[in-house]
Structures are given as C-alpha cells and as structure tokens.
Amino acid sequence: MVGWKGSQAPIQPPSGSYTPIHQLVNDALSKNYSSICAPLTNDAWKERWRSMCLRSGFSTPDPNPMASKLQMEEAERWRAGGCFLRGEVNLSRIDEAERVIGMVSDWLQLDSPDERARYDSEVALQRELSHASYLNMAAVILPPPRNRAHIADYARAVNACLTNTGLSQYMQLSVRIPIYVPSQAVAQAGTGSSTRQGAPALHTKSPPGQSIQSAPTEVDLIATWEMWDTIKTICEYNPRLSLTLDLTSPLPASVDILSRWAAEPTRHIFLPATSFIPNTRGYPVLMKPAQNFLRDMIQYRPTVILSGTEESHHSNGGEQAYPQYIRYLEKTSPAVQAMETPGTVESFAQGYFDYLQAPLQPLMDNLQSTTYEVFEKDPVKYTKYEDAVFKALLDRPKDSRTVICVAGAGRGPIVARCLKAVENSKRDAAVYAVEKNPNAYLTLQERNENEWDERVILLYGDMRTIDVPEKADIIVSELLGSFGDNELSPECLDGAMRFMKPDGISIPTSYTAHLAPLSSSKLYNEVTAMSKDVKAAETPYVVMFQAVNILSGPAQGQAGARVQQAWEFEHPRKDVVLNAQGLPLTNTHNARSAHLTFHIPYAGVLHGLAGYFEAHLYGDVGLSIHPERKDSVSANMLSWFPIFFPFKDPLYLPGKAELDVSIWRLTDKRKVWYEWYAESFLQPYISTAPKSLGKSSAVSHSTSANPPLPTTTVKVDAKADAGSGSPMLDDVPSRTSSPYASPAVEPRIKVGQTALHNPGGRSSWIGL
C-alpha cells in the first residue's frame, strides 16, 4: 500500500490493547505507506462456512444423515441471522480498523453457477460488510467476479448491499477487476465449470520478470471491462461503488484500448510485486506499457495497493523500492506535472476537474467583476486579439484612418490591446468601445480617464440597437462560448453589422463548433445527482474534463474523424434579409443542424457529447480548444473549458459500432436552444464493394475563405450507388432500397438510440 503524502504519525490504541493489526498498521506507516489492506475474516470462518453451506444438501448419498441434519440446521440458523465467532475475524475493534482497507473473502462465490452457493455467498457478503460497517471502515474491496455467465447475479448481490440501509452509507464498495484475464482463463471461467467447492481462478502466477502469458487479444482486454460495466449499470452508477483495478497481468503496448478505464471511478490500483521486472541493476520496475498506464491513471489519485513487497522477488532495493518507484512514476506523470506547472490550463483548472458549471449568459445577465477578473487572467487570448488587430491594421492602406469598434468591451482588456496594436502599427485610428453591462461600463469610464487619456469613445448600450456615430472598419468582439455560438455571438454581431462599413472586417471572422462522443461515469453521476428530473440531463455544462474517455476513433468507412465539426458562423454574413433599421427580419439564418457519424473502435458507454470551438480571428491568428489542435493554435489559453451535452441514459456502444449524432441549434423570437440525439449501428458485414464506388467520401473542407488554422476534415456524403451492394445485402434490410433509407450509407443494423434531448428548449435555453 502506498502512502502518497509522506510519513504518518503512528496510531495510538487505548493503552494495554495493542494488537497484531495495530503492529501491522504502524509498521506500514513507518515505511511511508498510508494504510494497509487486510482480509476481514480468516480461514476459521472459511472452514465453518464451507462446512455449513457447501456440504449441506440432498444431492449426494449421505453416509451420516444425522450429522448432516445438524449441519443443515446450523446453516439455516446462520442464514436467519447468525454471527461471526470471535476467532473468525481479523479485526474486531474500531481502533483496529483505522487506516485499514477491508478485503471481503475472495472465496465467496457470488457468481457461482450453483444457486445455493450464490445465495449463501450473498448472505456471507452481507455479514462481512455489516462487520466492516460496524468498524466504521471507509472502504472495502470485493472479490473479482469470475463467471461472465453469472455476472448479473454478482451485480445484483452488490446492489443489494449498496441499497441495504442497515450498512454504513459512507462505506465505499470497491470491486476488484483484473485489467484483463488471459483467454485461457476466461474460457475456463466461461464454461461455467466452477463447482460449489471453488470458482475457477482467474489469476495465473509466474516468476517475477517473466511474461505470464502471450499478448492479450482485444476480446480479453474488453471482457473484464464489460463485466465491470454490467455491475455498474445494475447498481445504477451508485456513487459508493468504485473500482479496484488489478494490474497483475502484463499490459499490452497499445494504450488506446486501455483509455476506457479513465472514464471509470478507479479508487484503488492493485499491483503485486510479481508484476515488476528487475532493471539492469536488479531494482524492481514496471514494463513500459504498465509504466505509461500508471503514469496516466495516477492523475485521478487512486490508492496504489502493493502486495508481496516483502517477499524479496528482486535482488536490489528491498521492500521500499516498490513504493519509491510508484512515487517516481507519479512525479514523472505528464498529467501530474502539467497540474503542478504554473500557467498551464491543468494548473489553472485545479478544483474544477469534472465539475459541472452553468455556461455564462453574458447577453441576458450582467457579469460580475469576479467573472471578468478570472478570464482576464488568460495569458494567451488577449495576445491573440492584439496580434489579429495589429495584422488587420497593417493590411489597411498606409495613409488611411481606421475606425475600430470593440463590441462588448467588458472591463476593457481588448480595448487596451487595440490601443497597443494601433501604437505598434503606427496607423491612424479611432477606437470605440460598446458595452451594455452598466457596472462594467463604469470601469471602462475609469480606465479611459486614468489609463487611456480619454482616447477611447465609450458608448453605453446594446450593440443590436445602439447608434454608433461613425461606421467601423474593424469590429472586434469576444462573445464566444465553449461551443462558439452558445453565448449568442451570431445574434449580437448581426446587430453590430449595422455600424460596419461594407468592406469592414469582423474579428473574429468565423468560428466553428466541434463534437466528440464521450464516456464518463463521474459526469453521469454528477448530472444525476443534480436532480432526478429531466432538466439537469437536458442542459449543456461547461466542464474541465479529466476522468473521461473519448469513444470515437479515427475516420473509418462511412464514419468521420474522432472530433468532428458541427457547423460554422461567419461575419459579416451577406445573405441576411434586413429591415429598415438594418437588423435581420428573423433569426432563422442562425439556426443550424448537424448529422455526424463517428467510428467507435472499442465497446464503451456513451454518457454525453464533448463540445469545443475554434475561432478564426484574422489572418493566421486563431483561438482553439479543439483537443487535437489547441496546442498548435493557442496553447495554454485558459478562458474556455469544453462544453458537455449530457445524455439522460447511458447508451452502450459495441466495439466497431457507428454512432450517428444529431444536434440542432434552434431559435425563436426570445431564445436560442440546442437539441441533441444519438443512434448506434453495427455494420453486419464487410462490404465487398470498393469504397470508391461513390458511397461517401472524406474531403478537406476549409472553415473560411482565408483559413489560418489546420483544415478540418468533414465527411460529405455523395450520391448512393444502389447497384454496388454486398452479395450479403439480402441478409439485412437494405437502407439503399427502402424509401426510408438514407441514400448514402451502407446497410447497418441499428442497435440503440437515445431520447431527443431538450425538445423545444424545455429544459435549457439562452435568452436573446
């Protein structure tokens, strides 16, 4: 067991009552461990349970019916509410349980094919948990499920414990799950051949430093996660249910398939000394894949449980070498390092990871000074704006006078940057600032007097209706939300276009919204905890993602990229019908819809959509929170966390599935809202038709006339070629031959769908 926070003071039991458990705990603390893991019961209990529960029955000819009858009576009394005997438990007092993680007997057969063994195992589990609860334990580890065929029995028993109000409601139940089980062992387990005498063992032991078995298959790597997923689902994502990930088996080199564990509530990582190999000097180290995996998982602060460290498996370093090595991995974890480096998004976001925040509504609400204060700390955003304005000024004729208007000036940071850009460009310019927040407007007046020598012409009011004395050559705004348009930049800038010259420039000139399917038990739990009604699950949130897994893989077949563009807004927009005041007659031109197809390489559970934006400010200057491009476009920008569109109910996606995501931006006279929906499909066969037959194609699509950012690849469906089907086409309903078929897609088998979220903006909307 590894203590993360340095040495701990020894525990002090009441005088004269020092027990072997106290001794073990104090030994561990003196070696810098934080706690110990101890089985709740011992062999005496195992023997009594077996003699009562496994041997009592009518199935075999009984040589001693009298003794059997007594045994059966004893078992029945125990089932009705028997207790442990004194020598059957390893801890019996509350002071012994301090700094102890309890381990439930791993011989319990909660998923035995034998119904009575399962029943008696469940009764025993409840007793052990009742004992742990009596001792006020914070966490107990449950034995791993071993039998896929009876995983529902296992999960139901765990759920019965979680919902048992007689047990402590603060005690975490952590299910031990091997990261994978070699095929051979799974095959054994899957045969249901376990008997009441013992479930099949899932762990193979091997000498240290040797590979235990051949490389795991994809099926191996998914099987145990699926068992965990079933348990979690049957237990309704109970927040007291967590995972003890067992890293006994050597990990595969590809980490892609392991990233699924990031989306799960991993409370402990179990690491036996036999999983370490000796380095050239004989010290224990982990193999590269395990090193990388652990370095990544350690950011979620699991407790690493080391076992067998005192058994001298390695020639050098002794017992202390194992925890020291784990601490070294923690220190060299890129995620932990990023969190500890000032100025990074990860360090700025401490305390906000996976925390749901309501998006700002700067149009409807007036922002607080503290809110401006937070985003004004961004070291990158304002530099990018200054750069964009500077470049736009340089592109203007040398001897011209440029009118710059900052629309939505807030407390003035962009105004200050515009003044700097004017100075640096040595151009003649007038700077206007429009702001509708009366409080921020006061700050603007003060700054104009104290800092800007009254060089800025301040205008108080809404940019959609205010009169501006002269038309602008450059309108600069920052009305962007995490999804680009979700703070109503399109609607506000439509109004501002009234005071822009015909050849004027908007900074930003365009912005795009992007989506990816996401799995996160933590976020699902957070949404469910907010309210049981539909509202919380139909509201987009701003979230700094941490314990999440993006489910989509690279483009494949009909499916597009891992993160895909939903839509784009450009300013100025030329095709809008205006009224006499120069305002759009309706807002319909700002409605959008997108239908995206994602490839899901590995099975997973969909909990929501991750949303991002990119903005093209001017020339080659942009802003991006797109996970694959943010570092090249605007590294270390802090102002925006991604957006999260939750799904009310988790949607299981099999490996190699396709996920169709539909999202709409809708509007009426008073508000704008999003609706979202998803459907999952499987390809029933590998098509023999060459992909070039015109089913669909991926093309490069630039996001604006003058793209500064790497181009976005979007999927564009071409016309269907009805004649190029597979020879197996008849086996499945053909979507190409049906009037209801989508014309461009090969036949697929539908496997699931979500509800339509937020119809009519019933749960969430943004006020105009």
Ligand SMILES: C[S@@+](CC[C@H](N)C(=O)[O-])C[C@H]1O[C@@H](n2cnc3c(N)ncnc32)[C@H](O)[C@@H]1O
């Ligand atoms: C996200 S803040 C940005 C403030 C500042 N430009 C910055 O980057 O620090 C958006 C600002 O635009 C203002 N705003 C939003 N809609 C507006 C509108 N229709 N007319 C005038 N100001 C508006 C808000 O009050 C807020 O101060």
